[in-house]
Amino acid sequence: MLKYLIFEGGLYRHEILEEFLQDIGGFVVQKTVVSLDLIMNLAVPEEEVGRLQELVVELKGKVKEAPLIGTEVAVVAPTLSRHHLPHPACDIAENLRRSGAKTNIIGLARGVGQRIVHTSAKEKELIEEHDIAVFTLGNFERCLREFKPILFRELSIPVIITGGPPLDSLPGAQGYVGGIGRYPERVRTGEMIERLRAVSALSGRVAEQRRRELDIDPLVVEPIIVKEEVERQVPESVEALSPNPVTLKVDGVRIKLPYDEYHDKVAGITLDGKRLGGLAVVKRSLMRDYILVRVLPESRFK
Amino acid sequence: MEDLALGGSVQTVHMFIRSDGPVFIIKIKYREFVGRNTLGELSRILERGNGVRIILESEVDLGDALKALWNVFGRDRVEQVGRMDIVVSRAREDEVRNIKIRDRALDISNKINELAARIIPEGFRIRSVTKGAGVMTFIAAEDPITEEWKEIASRMEGGD
Numbered sequence: 208m209l210k211y212l213i214f215e216g217g218l219y220r221h222e223i224l225e226e227f228l229q230d231i232g233g234f235v236v237q238k239t240v241v242s243l244d245l246i247m248n249l250a251v252p253e254e255e256v257g258r259l260q261e262l263v264v265e266l267k268g269k270v271k272e273a274p275l276i277g278t279e280v281a282v283v284a285p286t287l288s289r290h291h292l293p294h295p296a297c298d299i300a301e302n303l304r305r306s307g308a309k310t311n312i313i314g315l316a317r318g319v320g321q322r323i324v325h326t327s328a329k330e331k332e333l334i335e336e337h338d339i340a341v342f343t344l345g346n347f348e349r350c351l352r353e354f355k356p357i358l359f360r361e362l363s364i365p366v367i368i369t370g371g372p373p374l375d376s377l378p379g380a381q382g383y384v385g386g387i388g389r390y391p392e393r394v395r396t397g398e399m400i401e402r403l404r405a406v407s408a409l410s411g412r413v414a415e416q417r418r419r420e421l422d423i424d425p426l427v428v429e430p431i432i433v434k435e436e437v438e439r440q441v442p443e444s445v446e447a448l449s450p451n452p453v454t455l456k457v458d459g460v461r462i463k464l465p466y467d468e469y470h471d472k473v474a475g476i477t478l479d480g481k482r483l484g485g486l487a488v489v490k491r492s493l494m495r496d497y498i499l500v501r502v503l504p505e506s507r508f509k
Numbered sequence: 510m511e512d513l514a515l516g517g518s519v520q521t522v523h524m525f526i527r528s529d530g531p532v533f534i535i536k537i538k539y540r541e542f543v544g545r546n547t548l549g550e551l552s553r554i555l556e557r558g559n560g561v562r563i564i565l566e567s568e569v570d571l572g573d574a575l576k577a578l579w580n581v582f583g584r585d586r587v588e589q590v591g592r593m594d595i596v597v598s599r600a601r602e603d604e605v606r607n608i609k610i611r612d613r614a615l616d617i618s619n620k621i622n623e624l625a626a627r628i629i630p631e632g633f634r635i636r637s638v639t640k641g642a643g644v645m646t647f648i649a650a651e652d653p654i655t656e657e658w659k660e661i662a663s664r665m666e667g668g669d
Contacts, residue, residue, distance in 0.1 A: 288631050289627060319632030321531055321632065321651060322632075347526075348528075349529060350528060391627075
């Protein structure tokens with residue numbers, strides 16, 4: 208199994224690290240250069256992590272575990288109004304990104320109240336395009352327990368809830384983080400930042416769990432290999448202006464190119480002589496007409 | 510309140526929340542500015558050795574006051590030294606006292622309305638608003654407003 212790590216260090220001599228990754232079968236998921244500093248999201252075979260850490264010490268860098276690398280997380284707010292955006296949703300999303308996740312913020316049309324609250328079929332489908340959904344709910348325990356589970360209980364992906372009251376769990380959710388709720392300003396206090404970190408830590412554990420579940424019936428090809436081949440065989444994908452134009456997900460990739468123009472080219476990508484279209488489902492994403500690639504499990508071919 | 514520049518205008522905010530109604534009542538007491546539009550009415554003016562110091566009662570007036578003072582004395586002589594403090598150099602109190610900062614008197618009830626709308630939970634679409642002298646009461650719910658809730662709201666008004 209691959210282990211996901213964030214490397215922070217200098218630009219100087221970083222090629223040594225890239226060569227090492229090539230030798231051991233590791234991958235660079237994302238590379239960000241800021242002046243002379245370098246931040247790299249890495250995927251490394253579990254048994255090689257020790258050797259990598261020794262090399263990082265030699266390069267005078269830092270490396271930390273980040274299980275959220277290679278996951279796309281939906282941060283879902285009950286509406287797009289100023290009651291729910293920007294502060295809680297943006298703070299949580301920012302903290303998730305620091306832990307390596309790619310985040311998208313989604314505002315529901317009718318996520319409010321006790322009577323009208325619901326998620327439409329299209330909203331559910333859009334949320335399910337992600338690996339994990341984090342719902343940012345409010346302060347009233349009764350509302351959270353009795354009325355809000357309708358928002359997420361039918362979703363097929365893991366769900367994490369944030370809210371105000373200190374609850375142990377909520378029906379239909381994989382985890383709950385209290386002490387957040389609705390707040391009207393950017394998080395500044397150490398106590399609140401700790402709550403945001405708790406959301407990221409819980410999301411990381413959920414992502415690990417999801418990957419371990421996938422190991423029971425592994426995918427026919429690692430999504431990171433699909434990402435590399437898409438970038439190599441469809442060069443337009445690298446040039447797209449969207450952030451993270453080929454976004455790695457737990458079970459596939461999202462390619463930020465128009466579906467109508469590029470889906471045949473993407474389906475025609477060859478991996479060990481086989482077409483990607485035969486190994487994965489290539490479909491239209493509900494998000495801006497992008498291309499969504501979902502790699503199939505091995506059991507589908509037995 | 511800071512976003513709406515209502516810092517010095519709101520005196521008290523009382524809320525009644527019942528999640529099993531569900532109902533949300535909020536009563537906001539504020540300082541009215543209706544009929545007051547000169548610096549003499551809206552601030553304390555202290556004469557200093559080389560000018561005057563104007564201490565506004567409310568942040569709401571800050572923008573208009575600065576604009577009016579810039580028009581009369583120019584930007585070089587007017588300096589904002591605090592959140593509600595302005596110093597005008599080489600000016601006398603009687604020169605400043607009668608400066609009108611706006612043509613029409615300001616009614617801040619619109620801003621109070623906006624403040625309440627930002628506090629009331631988004632899902633509570635049925636609303637009842639009552640306005641008195643310097644006080645506004647909002648009842649918000651998902652169901653039609655009941656007499657019981659109106660009674661609670663009126664008791665809140667009388668309670669302090």
